Structure formats: structure tokens, C-alpha cells
Amino acid sequence: MTVMYDRVALIGLGLIASSMFWAMKRGGIAGEVIGYARSSETRDVAREIGLCDRVCDSAAEACEGADLIVLCVPIGAMDAVSREIAGALKKGAVVTDVGSVKRAVIDVVGPHIPDGVHFVPGHPLAGTEQSGPRSGFAELFDNRWCVLTPEGADADATAKLRKYWEALGSNVDEMDADHHDLVLAVTSHTPHLIAYTMVGVADDLSRVTDTEVVKFSAAGFRDFTRIAASDPTMWRDVFLNNKDATLEILGRFTEELFALQRAIRQGDGEHLHDYFTRTRSIRRGII
Ligand code: NAD
Structure with a gap:
């Protein structure tokens, strides 16, 4: 039970984010987890089932003061959410994502990341056919691969994110995005x-x-x-x-x-x- 990041923000609260939350709770990996989802219905469900320590009504608010920000939205929404949160990111924070495609996510998210913030893209090779905030479970990432595509990202930020995924239960590998x-x-x-x-x-x-x-x-x-x-x-x-x-x-x-x-x-x-x-x-x- 080692806290790796004091505050983690989950943007998008579906299968992957909810599984990550329960896995973080299981391992005591995060001090506090803040969540945001676009629809008010999803935010209401999250509050009802205790998904996240706090659920915010804006993505930027959820990212304020966060040490790790995980973008867990569909790939088509990555551009909009990274644009929305850019101004709220603190220096030294790490932004990652869980998108199933890496080059397109790097192309749309990368330009919005301010100086002093580290972007380390990732993709857990774990999933089910379920979706939404109720579908997650702590074991989803156990013994599955997570691929990071750091492409020159800060070595310390990458090494810490690697350890974070290992603490969630995954094996981690690094790869070129293409x-x-x-x-x-x-x-x-x-x-x-x-x-x-x-x-x-x-x-x-x-x-x-x-x-x-x-x-x-x-x-x-x-x-x-x-x-x-x-x-x-x-x-x-x-x-x-x-x-x-x-x-x-x-x-x-x-x-x-x-x-x-x-x-x-x-x-x-x-x-x-x-x-x-x-x-x-x-x-x-x-x-
Ligand atoms: P999901 O449909 O369960 O959840 C997506 C969440 O994003 C929902 O909370 C939705 O309300 C929210 N959302 C959608 N558009 C948004 C926007 N514009 N702004 C803010 N929130 C928005 O999806 P999921 O399975 O958790 O997938 C999330 C990401 O994880 C995707 O990029 C996907 O490629 C990747 N991924 C999925 C799987 C899988 O098998 N499901 C596996 C690995 C990676």
C-alpha cells in the first residue's frame, strides 16, 4: 500500500476509468481520486456508487492540483478534453491516456500539453464488451499488458507511470506509437x-x-x-x-x-x- 500520486484525475468515467479507480483503491495507490464525465447522468451514477472520492462538473476543475491526469474518453473526444484541461494543469504533472490507438492521440493531445507538464501516452490491453461507470472492476488489469509509447517523454515521469501500471496489476512494455x-x-x-x-x-x-x-x-x-x-x-x-x-x-x-x-x-x-x-x-x- 504505497501512495504513488497524491491526486489523480480521471477524465471520462467508463469501463477503463472505473476499473482503474477500483484497482487504485485496492492497492492504496492514490491519495485522492477526482473524476469527471461529460454527461450529468454518468456523474450522478459515479456519485451514487462511490466511484471517485469527488466528482466535478468540469474537466478543468477535476484536473486542478492533480499529479496524474488519465484521459479515459473515446479517441474522438481526446482533442476536446485536452483543450479543456490545458489551462488547469500544474507544473510537473503527468498526463497520460488509455486510448486504443496511439499515433492519432499523440497528434491531437500533444499540442495542448503546456511546458513543464509531461505527456506519456499509454494503452492497457485489457477490456470487456461492457461500458459505462458501473462496468469497472479492480481485477481488469491483472496480468494484462499495458503499452506505453513515451517517444522522448521525461524519463522519470515515464518510469513512475510504469510503476503505477505495475501497481495496478499489469505488465508494462514500451513501444513506438506506429x-x-x-x-x-x-x-x-x-x-x-x-x-x-x-x-x-x-x-x-x-x-x-x-x-x-x-x-x-x-x-x-x-x-x-x-x-x-x-x-x-x-x-x-x-x-x-x-x-x-x-x-x-x-x-x-x-x-x-x-x-x-x-x-x-x-x-x-x-x-x-x-x-x-x-x-x-x-x-x-x-x-
Ligand atoms: P466507456 O464508453 O465505458 O467510457 C467512456 C467515458 O467517456 C464515459 O464516461 C463517457 O461519458 C465519457 N465521454 C465520452 N465523450 C466525452 C467527452 N467529450 N468529454 C468527457 N467525457 C466523455 O469507454 P471505455 O471502454 O472506458 O474506453 C475509454 C477509452 O479506453 C477509449 O479511448 C478506448 O479506446 C480505451 N480502451 C478501451 C478498452 C475496452 O476494451 N473497452 C480497452 C483499452 C482501452
Whole structure:
């Protein structure tokens, strides 16, 4: 139980911020946690369930005197909130974010950070399909990765933020922002898009044939439906802000899909078997 930052401000009070709050409480990591969310309904829920020690009605007010400010809003809102808080940041404070895309966030937040304030971008590779202030839980970050993309940020500020994420339960790595965006396009963004399309196709089929595709869904398809239930605003912003990397991966994905389609049409069992053997060995390598 070591207090790492005397005052932490959470801007946006959804899944990630609420999980961070409960994890901070669990570990005694922050002296005081101040919260802000744009909608008054969210702020009311936060006050009702004791999410944050104090909830403010403006982002700037929440950041006054804060040692660590964590931007936990959808990527499309990062520009507006960083503009709003810029004048309230104290010298020596650290601003970080949890956005799922890094280059676009650096481009919009970076210019608003005043001299003497350190900006260290971050992304916890942890989430669920739930959203909002009631969805968080202290264990969300346990044994998950958090990627920091400091790009020349102050070394002490970065080292302290690394320790903060470790105290929240995560393993921490550092990466170049563009590399992060490409890696996440493969491991998270494109798989989400595929899940959205699979569920869309099943829904179309149900409507056309009146068969109950969703009711009788087996395990694989159920996993797709869970992923496809993720927050539409967050995921819209991910694709709008990681355009080049997701288009690059989607291009490669469709090439592979066409090759498999041809193998099925031509009855090329050898191609299918070789491909599935290769992918099975990848799975066995990660568990
Ligand atoms: P969420 O929808 O649960 O919460 C978002 C919060 O931001 C809500 O409180 C909402 O009211 C608030 N908000 C929206 N627009 C705002 C604005 N203009 N000003 C102030 N507040 C605003 O979302 P979440 O899942 O917690 O995601 C937050 C961030 O974390 C996103 O940038 C997302 O990319 C990133 N992230 C999400 C996941 C995940 O799986 N959900 C995982 C890692 C990172």
C-alpha cells in the first residue's frame, strides 16, 4: 500500500476509468481520486456508487492540483478534453491516456500539453464488451499488458507511470506509437471488425431465411457475438483513427481469405490442411 500520486484525475468515467479507480483503491495507490464525465447522468451514477472520492462538473476543475491526469474518453473526444484541461494543469504533472490507438492521440493531445507538464501516452490491453461507470472492476488489469509509447517523454515521469501500471496489476512494455498501432490492428482492431461482420451476416441470414442462427449459435459464433457487442462509439473511433494500419491488415486478410476460398472451391484439401496446421502451431506457441 504505497501512495504513488497524491491526486489523480480521471477524465471520462467508463469501463477503463472505473476499473482503474477500483484497482487504485485496492492497492492504496492514490491519495485522492477526482473524476469527471461529460454527461450529468454518468456523474450522478459515479456519485451514487462511490466511484471517485469527488466528482466535478468540469474537466478543468477535476484536473486542478492533480499529479496524474488519465484521459479515459473515446479517441474522438481526446482533442476536446485536452483543450479543456490545458489551462488547469500544474507544473510537473503527468498526463497520460488509455486510448486504443496511439499515433492519432499523440497528434491531437500533444499540442495542448503546456511546458513543464509531461505527456506519456499509454494503452492497457485489457477490456470487456461492457461500458459505462458501473462496468469497472479492480481485477481488469491483472496480468494484462499495458503499452506505453513515451517517444522522448521525461524519463522519470515515464518510469513512475510504469510503476503505477505495475501497481495496478499489469505488465508494462514500451513501444513506438506506429508499431503499436500496426500490432493492435492485427491483434485487436481487425478481429473486432471480423466479429462485427460475422454477426451482421448471421443476422442478415436469419432475416432472409427465418432460421434462428443466433439462438443455435455454437461456441465460436458466441465469441463473435460477445466481441460484436462492444461499444459502438469506441470502436467507430478506433477505425477512424487507425485507418492506415487497419486497411493494411484488412488487405492482407482478404488475400488470405480469397486463397482459402479458392482452395475450398477447388477441393484443395492439402492447402487447407497445411494452413490449419500452421495456425494450430501458432496457438500452441502462445499458451
Ligand atoms: P466507456 O464508453 O465505458 O467510457 C467512456 C467515458 O467517456 C464515459 O464516461 C463517457 O461519458 C465519457 N465521454 C465520452 N465523450 C466525452 C467527452 N467529450 N468529454 C468527457 N467525457 C466523455 O469507454 P471505455 O471502454 O472506458 O474506453 C475509454 C477509452 O479506453 C477509449 O479511448 C478506448 O479506446 C480505451 N480502451 C478501451 C478498452 C475496452 O476494451 N473497452 C480497452 C483499452 C482501452
